[in-house]
Amino acid sequence: MKRILRRFAATLIAITCFNLVQAQGYTSTFYTPAAGDAQYSWNSRYAGDTYTGVGANTVGAGSTFYSGTPSDTQYTVGIFMLPISALAGGELYSATLTVRSNGFSTWYYYGSASIGWLDTGSMILTGDVVADGLGPAAKSQPGGFQIYNSDIGGSAAAGNYYNYDVATYVQADLNAGRSFSTFVLSTSRDTSGSLYSAESGSGPMLVVLSSIPEPTTYAALAGVFALVLAFWRRRSSH
Numbered sequence: 001m002k003r004i005l006r007r008f009a010a011t012l013i014a015i016t017c018f019n020l021v022q023a024q025g026y027t028s029t030f031y032t033p034a035a036g037d038a039q040y041s042w043n044s045r046y047a048g049d050t051y052t053g054v055g056a057n058t059v060g061a062g063s064t065f066y067s068g069t070p071s072d073t074q075y076t077v078g079i080f081m082l083p084i085s086a087l088a089g090g091e092l093y094s095a096t097l098t099v100r101s102n103g104f105s106t107w108y109y110y111g112s113a114s115i116g117w118l119d120t121g122s123m124i125l126t127g128d129v130v131a132d133g134l135g136p137a138a139k140s141q142p143g144g145f146q147i148y149n150s151d152i153g154g155s156a157a158a159g160n161y162y163n164y165d166v167a168t169y170v171q172a173d174l175n176a177g178r179s180f181s182t183f184v185l186s187t188s189r190d191t192s193g194s195l196y197s198a199e200s201g202s203g204p205m206l207v208v209l210s211s212i213p214e215p216t217t218y219a220a221l222a223g224v225f226a227l228v229l230a231f232w233r234r235r236s237s238h
Helices: 002-024 167-175 215-236
Strands: 026-031 037-043 050-052 058-066 072-083 092-106 112-117 144-149 161-165 180-187 191-196 205-210
Touching: 026 072, 037 058, 072 191, 092 112, 092 144, 092 167, 112 191, 167 180, 180 191
Parallel strands: 058 180
Antiparallel strands: 026 205, 037 050, 037 072, 058 072, 058 191, 072 180, 092 161, 092 191, 092 205, 112 144, 112 180
16 A cells, blocks of 8 residues: 555656646747748839848848839848747747847938738748748738837847747737748838848747747656656665
8 A cells, every 4th residue: 555655646746747847838949941031022113023032141121212203112021930830739928039130221311120020811831931922921011029220329230139029929820820920021211131041040039938848858857757756666665
C-alpha cells in the first residue's frame, strides 16, 4: 500500500509541475522565411506593378511624387510574413514583433514610415510573398506602428531594433485559421527606407508567450518527469 501511495505521489508531483509551467506560459520565437519578404512597386498613373527586391538583404518602401500635368506617384511597399501555425489550438498571451531598421530619410518637408498588419482575408498563405500574390492587397498600405518620423532626431536609425505589440493581430490570424501573420512597411510622400530582411540574418521575428511549448520543451519536461519517477521508485525499493 505504501508503494502505491508513493507512486501516486510521484505522478501527482509530475502533473503539478507540468501545470505550473503551463500556467506561466512558454516563449517561442518565429522568423520570417527566406521567401517571406519582398517589395511591391506600382505607379499611380501608369501600369506595370511588379515585385522587387526578392532575395535582397533588405526589404524597403518608398514614395516619390512626380509633378507634371497630370502628376503621378511611384510607390514601393515592403511585405513580410511570420509563421504562426505552431500556435494553433493554444492560448496566446502576448506577441511582439521585432524589426531592425536599415535607415530612413525624406526629401520633403516631413516624412514618416509605418508598419501595419495586413488582413489577408481568405487567401491561402504558404510563406512566399510572390507566390501568394500579396502585392495587390498590400497597396492598401495599412498603418498602425510608426517606425520613422523626420521630426524626431535619430528616428529609425540604421541598426536599431524596434518592438511592437501585435498580439491582437496574431490572434485575429489564428482565429481565421491562417498559417502566417503578414505586415506591410510603407512611407509618406518623398520618403524611403528599409528593414533588414530574412536573408540578412537580422530579419523580422515574432516573440510569443503562449500555452504551447516548443518541441524541445516537451523533451525537457519529459526528462524532468522521468527523474522524479525514478527518484520515488528508488525510495520505494528501500
